[in-house]
Amino acid sequence: MTNQKTTYYITTTLFVAIVFVQTLVPWLGTMPLGAFVVGASATIIQFTVALAGIILGPKYGAIVGFFWGMMSFFNALTHPGTIGSLMFQNPVTALLPRILVGVIIGWLFNRFLRQRTAPIRFVGLGLLGILAALINTVGVVILTAIGFSVMHTNFTGIPNHHLLSWLIGIVSFNAIFEIIVGFILVMVIGNVIVPVAARAGLTGGQN
Numbered sequence: 013m014t015n016q017k018t019t020y021y022i023t024t025t026l027f028v029a030i031v032f033v034q035t036l037v038p039w040l041g042t043m044p045l046g047a048f049v050v051g052a053s054a055t056i057i058q059f060t061v062a063l064a065g066i067i068l069g070p071k072y073g074a075i076v077g078f079f080w081g082m083m084s085f086f087n088a089l090t091h092p093g094t095i096g097s098l099m100f101q102n103p104v105t106a107l108l109p110r111i112l113v114g115v116i117i118g119w120l121f122n123r124f125l126r127q128r129t130a131p132i133r134f135v136g137l138g139l140l141g142i143l144a145a146l147i148n149t150v151g152v153v154i155l156t157a158i159g160f161s162v163m164h165t166n167f168t169g170i171p172n173h174h175l176l177s178w179l180i181g182i183v184s185f186n187a188i189f190e191i192i193v194g195f196i197l198v199m200v201i202g203n204v205i206v207p208v209a210a211r212a213g214l215t216g217g218q219n
Contacts, residue, residue, distance in 0.1 A: 016213050020068060023068060028075070028076055028079045031057055031076060034056075038053075041055065041056060042055050043189070043193055054193050055186070055190060056193060056194075058148040058190075059201075061113045062140060062141065062194075062198055066117060066118060066137070067209045070122070071118075073114025073115060073117065076114055077111040077115070081107035084100045085103050104155055112151060117140050121140060121216065122216045134199060141193075141199060141202075145194040146191070149186075157176045160179075
């Protein structure tokens with residue numbers, strides 16, 4: 013049991029390190045979409061968190077998501093002046109959606125997919141990738157709308173009226189590509205590493 017816990021801790025640390033590097037190195041944490049729209053990019057760190065939940069279970073997925081949220085919060089405080097930094101200066105917005113990605117995706121995989129046949133699991137992992145993108149995007153948009161509604165956002169050029177529609181307009185393009193990328197990445201990578209992790213004793217249990 014001690015060796016199994018150690019394996020979980022080491023693997024969790026590995027996922028945290030990956031998120032750390034993805035946060036610091038933009039092209040590892042985002043996928044540029046300049047071929048479609050100049051300056052657009054799709055965030056992919058939520059899929060690392062989703063894979064952590066799939067491999068390690070919801071508890072450790074939450075830890076990895078919490079770390080990503082803390083990195084977002086810290087970056088927002090130390091690099092102010094953008095809409096993104098203003099959004100993530102709210103710790104609830106920075107933390108809650110990222111934690112939920114690890115928890116919900118980890119729980120759903122353990123509950124419905126871990127013991128399924130390979131073809132079902134293959135497609136199911138892709139659907140979990142889509143869900144991970146939606147949890148992060150929808151969570152951030154809703155919490156930002158709530159946060160901005162009690163702030164004097166007009167002083168930053170952010171409208172007070174129709175705020176939710178304005179936020180949806182900003183993130184909708186990137187969200188479409190994040191859904192596509194999430195389906196592919198989580199489906200392909202997940203189906204490679206889930207059997208490997210299982211042989212190492214990582215079966216999403218509560219350790």
